[in-house]
Amino acid sequence: MHVLTSKVPATFRLRSLARSSTSHFPFPRAVRSRPHSTASSSDTPPTPTPIRNKWSALLRLVGRVTLVAVIGTTGTFYYIAQKERNPGPQLPFDPSKKTLVVLGSGWGATSLLKRLDTDDYNTIVISPKNFFLFTPLLPSVAVGTLSPRSVLQPTRYITRHKTRQVSVVEAEATSVDPVNKTVTFTDTSPLRPLEPTNTIHYDYLVYAVGAETQTFGIPGVKENACFMKEIGDAEKMQRRFLDCVETAAFPGTSEEEKRRLLHMVVVGGGPTGIEVAGELHDFLEEDLKSWYPELHPYMRLTLVEALPGVLPTFSKELIAYTERTFKESRIDIQTATMVKGIKPTSVLLKPKDAAEQEVDCGLVVWAAGNTSRQVTKDLMAKLPEEQSNKRGILIDNHLRMLGAPSIFAIGDCTSTSYAPTAQVASQQGAYLARMFKLIARRDALEAQLESLMVSKKEGEDEFVKEEAIKKKMDKIKLKPFEYSHQGSLAYIGSDKAIAELPIFGREWSSGGVATFLFWRSAYLSTLFSFRNRMLVAGDWMRAKFFGR
Numbered sequence: 001m002h003v004l005t006s007k008v009p010a011t012f013r014l015r016s017l018a019r020s021s022t023s024h025f026p027f028p029r030a031v032r033s034r035p036h037s038t039a040s041s042s043d044t045p046p047t048p049t050p051i052r053n054k055w056s057a058l059l060r061l062v063g064r065v066t067l068v069a070v071i072g073t074t075g076t077f078y079y080i081a082q083k084e085r086n087p088g089p090q091l092p093f094d095p096s097k098k099t100l101v102v103l104g105s106g107w108g109a110t111s112l113l114k115r116l117d118t119d120d121y122n123t124i125v126i127s128p129k130n131f132f133l134f135t136p137l138l139p140s141v142a143v144g145t146l147s148p149r150s151v152l153q154p155t156r157y158i159t160r161h162k163t164r165q166v167s168v169v170e171a172e173a174t175s176v177d178p179v180n181k182t183v184t185f186t187d188t189s190p191l192r193p194l195e196p197t198n199t200i201h202y203d204y205l206v207y208a209v210g211a212e213t214q215t216f217g218i219p220g221v222k223e224n225a226c227f228m229k230e231i232g233d234a235e236k237m238q239r240r241f242l243d244c245v246e247t248a249a250f251p252g253t254s255e256e257e258k259r260r261l262l263h264m265v266v267v268g269g270g271p272t273g274i275e276v277a278g279e280l281h282d283f284l285e286e287d288l289k290s291w292y293p294e295l296h297p298y299m300r301l302t303l304v305e306a307l308p309g310v311l312p313t314f315s316k317e318l319i320a321y322t323e324r325t326f327k328e329s330r331i332d333i334q335t336a337t338m339v340k341g342i343k344p345t346s347v348l349l350k351p352k353d354a355a356e357q358e359v360d361c362g363l364v365v366w367a368a369g370n371t372s373r374q375v376t377k378d379l380m381a382k383l384p385e386e387q388s389n390k391r392g393i394l395i396d397n398h399l400r401m402l403g404a405p406s407i408f409a410i411g412d413c414t415s416t417s418y419a420p421t422a423q424v425a426s427q428q429g430a431y432l433a434r435m436f437k438l439i440a441r442r443d444a445l446e447a448q449l450e451s452l453m454v455s456k457k458e459g460e461d462e463f464v465k466e467e468a469i470k471k472k473m474d475k476i477k478l479k480p481f482e483y484s485h486q487g488s489l490a491y492i493g494s495d496k497a498i499a500e501l502p503i504f505g506r507e508w509s510s511g512g513v514a515t516f517l518f519w520r521s522a523y524l525s526t527l528f529s530f531r532n533r534m535l536v537a538g539d540w541m542r543a544k545f546f547g548r
Helices: 010-024 050-085 107-115 135-142 155-160 231-249 255-261 271-291 316-328 374-381 422-455 460-475 513-526 530-546
Strands: 098-103 121-127 131-133 152-154 166-170 172-177 182-186 197-201 204-207 263-267 300-304 331-334 337-343 346-351 357-360 363-366 404-409 488-493 496-503 506-512
Touching: 050 530, 098 107, 098 197, 098 422, 107 121, 107 155, 107 204, 107 422, 121 155, 131 155, 135 231, 135 271, 135 513, 152 155, 155 166, 172 374, 204 422, 231 255, 231 271, 231 363, 255 263, 263 271, 263 357, 271 300, 271 488, 316 331, 316 488, 316 496, 316 506, 422 460, 488 513, 496 513, 506 513, 513 530
Parallel strands: 098 121, 098 204, 121 166, 204 404, 263 300, 263 363, 300 331
Antiparallel strands: 131 152, 172 182, 182 197, 337 346, 346 357, 488 496, 496 506
């Protein structure tokens, strides 16, 4: 047998063997030369993947940011709360300063006090209420959505945080003398057997006593209707409403009596009346329907307005939207209908083209306008030539009472071209705070000029001083008041609201759930203190989760 031998060179065979051995052992040469370890391969830690590392880092970052945010928010909340609860020391009354007396604690007076530099004056506040009431949310208090304390801000809370001490007197002003510049007030506390009176002198008087509810002389309104003006009115309406419900639920109550007791009538088609009707509807549908299911078919709401339509200050589109929403909510709107009288168990209505009818009801809420208080009428009677308008005090462009330049009148007690709203009164109060700062500078310069005149010194230096003071006085210009309309808002029930806002020079109208959220945020930002914002927001959350 012949043996076949390869004719391939030996050098080539060695190189091929080396390449084949390398392909079977992919590890480096140093690793192959090591002896085999007796440990198992599971003891070797796995190499972490890049994706898992990224998620871990992201979670750690989120956790740190959350921790810092929680600590920062808690610290800020605690700091603000403690600062509000613990005001610092104040300057005492200064006999050299002029006396500024503020009558009232409503929108105008509170806006003034919040922005006033009390270092310039000895300030005295006289009001029958020792608190400020956020009136736009009063209908929510009437049905239990908000607690009464949530919409009240003590006047002393505002005055206690001022630079100079402010005296707050809980009393009712009974007389103002514009000639002698005096105010007479009475302590109406029920703890006193008599009503002591006191009289103080003022240099400047801010007259902001507001107005009272207009009844138009209709019989039975004061005795049988619930107003919507003060915090006591909201509490009275709530008690009356619940009494109607519990009486209707009493065993043996007839069908006719149930229909009467559970028929609620709201008089007034303005923003207040619309909001009362909307809040009542929410109370009936969201709460009483669950707790009194047997009474729900008897519940009925009626809105009465003497004018041809509701919400006369809003656009036609928003009026139509409100009427559609009320119709869907089964709220009956009766426009062009006069109220002729209110009895304990009924209301007398007179439609424009129909005969007078008596409508049975269990509750009547009166939200039909304002009128001047008696102290305002008495003050106007002392200046008959200048004060000839019966609707309120006439004022000039700087809010000074005609015939009495030392009296500044603001708010609902005045008669102006502006609507008697909280927005107008608030802007008037802020304007007066700026005005009194300029007036204080002018008065200080006048005092310096008088002291130079009294000294009777002659010389070039004295003449230069007088001219310098006069130039400074000429630079002080008191600009007239200009109202800037920020829009109108109204809640119409069913988590819906309407709004008219001036944006880019034109009026933008909106309505619906999104507007309702804006309505709430706008009122939260308008509240005067951090405390009120927290209380109102908490009440809204409580009502949402647990009911009224």
